[in-house]
Amino acid sequence: MSTTRRKPRTQLPDIPERDASPGPGPRLHGDAPVRNPGLPFEADEILGLRVNRSAVERRAATLPDRRTVKRHWQAAWLLRAVTCLDLTTLSGDDTDTNVRRLCAKARQPVRADLLEALGVDPAGIRVGAVCVYHRYIGTALDALEGSGIPVAAVSTGFPAGLSPLRLRLAEIRASVEAGASEIDAVITRAHVLGGRWRDLYEEVGAFRDACGPAHLKVILGTGDLGTLTNVARASAVAMMAGADFIKTSTGKEPVNATLPVGIVMTRRIREYVGDTGCVVGFKPAGGIRTAASALRWLVLVREELGRAWLDPSRFRIGASGLLTDVERQLEHHVTSHYSAAYRHPMV
Numbered sequence: 001m002s003t004t005r006r007k008p009r010t011q012l013p014d015i016p017e018r019d020a021s022p023g024p025g026p027r028l029h030g031d032a033p034v035r036n037p038g039l040p041f042e043a044d045e046i047l048g049l050r051v052n053r054s055a056v057e058r059r060a061a062t063l064p065d066r067r068t069v070k071r072h073w074q075a076a077w078l079l080r081a082v083t084c085l086d087l088t089t090l091s092g093d094d095t096d097t098n099v100r101r102l103c104a105k106a107r108q109p110v111r112a113d114l115l116e117a118l119g120v121d122p123a124g125i126r127v128g129a130v131c132v133y134h135r136y137i138g139t140a141l142d143a144l145e146g147s148g149i150p151v152a153a154v155s156t157g158f159p160a161g162l163s164p165l166r167l168r169l170a171e172i173r174a175s176v177e178a179g180a181s182e183i184d185a186v187i188t189r190a191h192v193l194g195g196r197w198r199d200l201y202e203e204v205g206a207f208r209d210a211c212g213p214a215h216l217k218v219i220l221g222t223g224d225l226g227t228l229t230n231v232a233r234a235s236a237v238a239m240m241a242g243a244d245f246i247k248t249s250t251g252k253e254p255v256n257a258t259l260p261v262g263i264v265m266t267r268r269i270r271e272y273v274g275d276t277g278c279v280v281g282f283k284p285a286g287g288i289r290t291a292a293s294a295l296r297w298l299v300l301v302r303e304e305l306g307r308a309w310l311d312p313s314r315f316r317i318g319a320s321g322l323l324t325d326v327e328r329q330l331e332h333h334v335t336s337h338y339s340a341a342y343r344h345p346m347v
Contacts, residue, residue, distance in 0.1 A: 034277075034278055034279060035215075035244060035278070036242055036243065036278045036279065036280050037278065038208070038239075038240060038241055038242030039239075039240045039276065040240075041197075041201045041240060042240070043197060043198065045236070046197045046236055046237060047197075047233075049232045050229055051229045051232050051264055053227075053260075056228060056263050056264060057260050059260075060259035060260045060262075060263055063259060063296060063299055064296055064299070066299060069295060069299075072333075074295070074329075075118060077295055077298055078291055078294070078295070078329055078330055079118075079125060079330075080298065081294040081295070081297075081317060081322075081326060082109050082110060082125060082127060082323065082326060083124075083125060083312055084128050084310070084311070084315050084316055084317055085109070085127045085128055085316070085317050085322065086127070086128055086129045086130070086131045086152060086316045086317065087105065087106045087109070087127045087129070087130050087131070087319075087323065088130075088131040088132075088251075088285075088318055088319060088320045089131075089132060089136075090132070090251065090320075094132070094133065094135075096136065099136045099139045099140055100139060100143045103130055103144050104143065106126065106127045106130045106147070106149055107126070107144070107147050107149070108122065109126065109127050109323055110122075110125055110326075110327055111327065114327070114330050114331055114334055118330070118333075126148070126149055127149060127323075128150075129150045129151065130149060130150075130152065131151075131152040131153070131154065131184060132152075132153060133154060133158075134154075134171065134174065134178065134180075137151055137175060137178040137180050138179070141178075150181040151179060151182070152180060152182035152183070152184055153175040153178075153180035153183060153184070154184045154185075154250075155168070155172045155184065155185045156169075156171060156172065156185040156187075156207065157171070157186065158185075158186050158219075158250060159186060159221075159250035159251075159252040159253075160186070161186035161187060161189070162188070165203065165206065169206055169207070172185060172210040173210050173212075175214075176210075176211060176212055176213075180214060181213075181214050181215065182217060183211050183214050183215070183217065184217045184219055185204075185207045185211075185216060185217070185218060185219060186221060187200060187218060187219065187220060187234070187238070188203060189224045189225060191203065192225050192230050192233070192234045193224075193225070193226060193230070197237050200237045200238075201237050201240060202241075204238050204243060205241040205242060208241060208242040215244040215245065216242070216244050217243070217244065217245035217246075217247045217281070217283055217316075218238040218241075218243040218245065218246050218247060219248075219249065219250055220234050220235065220246060220248060220249075220265075221249060221250060221253055222249055222253075222256075222257075222258075222261045223255035228260060228261070228264050231261055231264045232264050232265075232267075232268055235264070235265050235269070236268050236272070239268070239269070239280050244281060245280065245281035245283050245316070246265055246268075246269070246282060247282075247283040247285055248262070248284045248285055248286065249284075249285050249286040249287075249318075250285070251285050251286035251287075252286075256286025257284035257285055257286050257287055257288060257297075259296065261284075262282075262297065262300050263304060266282055266300065266304040267304060269282055270304060270305055279314060281314045281315060281316065282305070282309070282314070282315055282316075283315070283316040283317070283318055284317060284318065285317070285318025288318075288319045288322055289319065289321050289322055289325065290322070290325045291322075291326045291328075291329040293322075294326065297317060301315050324341050
């Protein structure tokens with residue numbers, strides 16, 4: 001792992017209170033975020049982290065009321081959510097046909113007539129990535145050829161993450177060789193539950209090394225971690241080890257992405273960026289199915305990290321069914337009528 005020294009704390013982009021625009025805002029490092037090189041492991045720093053659960057829950061309860069986004073501003077925020085979407089299919093009954101249809105939706109995530117009515121250039125609206133199992137990387141690459149949409153693959157014994165480490169690393173390397181440019185890798189939750197922070201650091205570091213040029217999104221499985229303090233510590237360790245993104249959940253846990261967890265993780269990112277100047281992205285996943293819930297996550301990210309994070313290079317939403325409801329809301333904005341879900345097919 002790199003032994004990059006800490007840099008003086010930098011000030012995050014401020015958040016204009018009167019501006020209802022979702023972005024795009026300035027980037028921290030020119031046209032593209034600098035990839036996180038990681039830091040040496042510091043056990044004392046990890047063990048010193050504590051989370052006041054009641055304070056976090058109070059903050060989460062107030063978030064929906066902090067920004068009321070209506071009318072054309074709401075449409076703009078929903079379109080921003082689309083561009084930050086990792087359109088996902090991770091089912092046991094996935095087929096090549098389903099993946100190809102999902103990729104067709106990724107190429108044109110919002111109906112052309114709605115974009116025309118909104119005065120939006122269709123070329124500027126595409127999803128952040130398409131996320132599939134390793135088996136379907138080739139299918140997705142073929143279906144997305146020429147679109148510029150990256151293919152992400154879940155890895156490391158997803159969703160449990162309990163296969164032998166050598167097999168998990170081989171799976172990452174195989175997915176990168178197959179053409180995946182992003183890897184969503186799940187950690188061993190037992191490392192967190194047992195307080196084995198160095199083991200977690202070394203595991204994530206091995207994931208990062210196996211990824212090579214592909215970006216690493218570390219899935220914490222927050223619903224399995226027991227406490228918000230564990231979430232904070234696992235987030236910090238993953239970033240120390242070189243994670244490019246930290247992600248809440250696999251989507252398969254009983255409890256997936258929640259606003260309190262999101263607050264804890266984004267504040268760890270804020271501290272890390274302040275200490276190092278390096279960007280780490282954030283991805284909530286699992287249970288985000290409605291346009292209203294997507295707006296809450298956008299508000300959380302803007303409030304905690306600033307408008308520069310409302311960009312697919314720094315923020316993703318992992319979801320499969322969300323896009324249908326977003327399209328329904330956009331059609332309501334255009335026509336003042338809600339449409340049936342079948343008018344916005346996914347796969």
